[in-house]
Amino acid sequence: MEYFTSYDGTTLAYRVLHGGGPPLICVPGGPGRAAAYLGDLGGLDAHRTLVLPDTRGTGSSAMPADPTTCRVDRLVADVEALRRHVGLDTIDLLGHSAGAGVALLYAAAHPERLHSLVLATPSFAAIGLPSDTGAEEVLASRAAEPWYAQALGAYRAVKAARSFAEAAPHRPAFEPLMYGSWDAAAAAHAAADPVQRSLPVSEAFYDGYTPDPVALHARLAALRVPVLILAGERDLWPTAASAPRAAALFPDARVVVQADGGHYPWLDDPAAFASAVAGFLADAGTRL
Numbered sequence: 220m221e222y223f224t225s226y227d228g229t230t231l232a233y234r235v236l237h238g239g240g241p242p243l244i245c246v247p248g249g250p251g252r253a254a255a256y257l258g259d260l261g262g263l264d265a266h267r268t269l270v271l272p273d274t275r276g277t278g279s280s281a282m283p284a285d286p287t288t289c290r291v292d293r294l295v296a297d298v299e300a301l302r303r304h305v306g307l308d309t310i311d312l313l314g315h316s317a318g319a320g321v322a323l324l325y326a327a328a329h330p331e332r333l334h335s336l337v338l339a340t341p342s343f344a345a346i347g348l349p350s351d352t353g354a355e356e357v358l359a360s361r362a363a364e365p366w367y368a369q370a371l372g373a374y375r376a377v378k379a380a381r382s383f384a385e386a387a388p389h390r391p392a393f394e395p396l397m398y399g400s401w402d403a404a405a406a407a408h409a410a411a412d413p414v415q416r417s418l419p420v421s422e423a424f425y426d427g428y429t430p431d432p433v434a435l436h437a438r439l440a441a442l443r444v445p446v447l448i449l450a451g452e453r454d455l456w457p458t459a460a461s462a463p464r465a466a467a468l469f470p471d472a473r474v475v476v477q478a479d480g481g482h483y484p485w486l487d488d489p490a491a492f493a494s495a496v497a498g499f500l501a502d503a504g505t506r507l
Contacts, residue, residue: 220232220233220234220279221233221234221235222279223300223301223304224300225275225296225297225300225301226296226297226299226300227283227284227285227288227296229275229280229281229283229284229288230280230281231272231273231275231280231281231297231300231301232272232273232278232279232280233254233270233271233272233273233301234254234270234271234273235268235269235270235271236259236264236268236269236271237264237268238263238264238265238266238267238268238269239265239266239267240266240267240268240497240500241267241268241311241504242267242268242269242270242305242307242310242311243263243267243268243269243270243311243312243313243337243500244270244272244298244301244302244305244310244311244312244313245257245260245269245270245271245272245313245314245315245318246272246274246294246298246312246313246314246315246318246319246321246322247271247272247273247274247277247315247316247318248314248315248316248317248318248319248342249274249277249316249317249318249415249416249420249421249424250274250291250316250317250318250420250421250424250425251274251276251277251289251383251416251417251418251419251420251421251422251423251424252274252277252412252415252416252417253273253274253277253278253279253415253416253417254271254272254273254274254277254278255278255411255415256408256411256412256415256483257271257315257485258485260313260485260492260493260496261484261485261486261488261489261490261492261493262489262490262493263485263492263493263496263497265493266493266496266497266500267311267497267500270301270305272297272298272301274289274294274297274318274420275288275289275294275297275420276289276417276419276420276423277415277416277417277420278415282417282419282420286419286423287423287426287427289419289420289423289424290423290424290425290426290427290428291317291320291321291324291345291424291425291428292324292345292428294321295321295324295325295328295329298312298321298322298325299325299328299329299332302332308332309331309332309333309334310332310333310334311334311335311337311500311503312325312326312333312335312336312337313336313337313338313339313496314336314337314338314339314341315339315340315341316339316340316341316342316456316482317342317344317424319338319339319340319341319342319343320341320342320343320344320345320346321345322336322338322341323336323338323341323343323345323346323435323439324345324346324435326438326439326442326444327346327435327438327439327442328438330438330441330442330443330444333442333444334444334503335444335445335446335447335499335500335503335504336442336444336445336446336447337446337447337449337496337499337500338446338447338448338449338465339449339484339492339496340449340450340451340454340456340457340480340481340482340483340484341448341457341465342456342457343457343461343465344425344430345428345430346430346432346435346436346439346465346468347430347431347432347435347436348432348461348464348465349461349464350456350457350458350461351455351456351457351458351461352458352460352461352464353458353459353460353461354455354456354458356460357453357454357455357458358371358374358396358455360453361396361453364395364401366392366395366401369392370392370393370394370395370396371396372392373389373390373391373392373393374393374396374455376389376393377389377390377393382422383418383421383422384418384422387413387418390412391409394406394409394412396455396481397409397454397455397481397482397483398453398481398482398483398486398487399451399452399453399477399479399480399481399484399486399487399488400479400481400487404486405481405483405486408483408486436468439468439469440468440469440470441470442469442470442471443470443471444471444503445471445472445473445499445502445503446466446469446471446472446473447472447473447475447495447496447499448462448465448466448472448473448474448475449474449475449476449477449484449492449495449496450462450474450475450476450477450480451476451477451479451480451481451482451484451487452476452477452478452479452480453479453480453481454480454481454482454484455482456482459476462474462476473499475495475499477491477492477495478491480492
């Protein structure tokens with residue numbers, strides 16, 4: 220684990236998986252989950268050097284004196300501090316889930332510092348777009364699963380919860396819906412969530428944040444870098460049906476829907492995920 224001091228003096232941690240290519244900064248989601256859950260992103264480290272920061276207050280990163288700095292828009296400053304720390308003029312940036320919201324806001328605030336942007340099963344809440352278009356159809360497609368009835372009830376409870384803490388007791392039963400295939404690897408990955416997650420950071424992530432869609436969409440429309448939105452066919456947040464509307468914001472965006480993929484598509488089909496991301500990044504390097 221390596222460390223750096225962010226803009227406000229908070230010590231933040233990051234892990235580096237040295238691979239065969241340039242750095243790719245990977246912002247984890249949760250929100251509030253340490254980057255350990257990303258693993259090696261399905262072997263993506265064979266193609267790129269992965270820089271995996273723990274969001275402030277999670278994993279090995281310190282909890283800040285001011286918890287409001289854990290809010291989605293304020294986390295942008297930590298990405299910029301990390302960019303400066305690793306000495307890159309421009310970065311290839313990947314955000315997963317809620318971490319994609321941080322990546323999107325970084326793109327809006329620092330477009331000149333981006334080389335490419337990868338949004339892996341992203342939440343679009345930070346830019347004021349829905350992430351669950353067609354969710355009922357996705358749910359119905361899994362009705363034959365033996366765990367479906369219990370998971371559906373838990374899903375409704377999680378959706379109705381007013382806080383992450385209120386949702387937490389329902390998450391174990393809900394988790395099978397987050398994976399393309401509910402097998403032993405998926406169950407182990409889900410079981411690690413409570414240990415890896417900081418509920419105070421989860422609660423702070425959107426607290427007091429209201430997006431300005433008009434301004435944000437205008438900034439993203441002016442972004443002159445290639446963007447990949449990778450969705451899972453079986454994911455609920457975001458659904459594959461949500462991706463095209465978000466992609467339309469950008470001048471140069473590609474949507475890839477991973478067949479049978481869930482919210483963690485590198486677990487469902489590591490080769491497909493790594494190939495899609497590595498291929499996009501290789502094309503981005505050729506075009507820019």
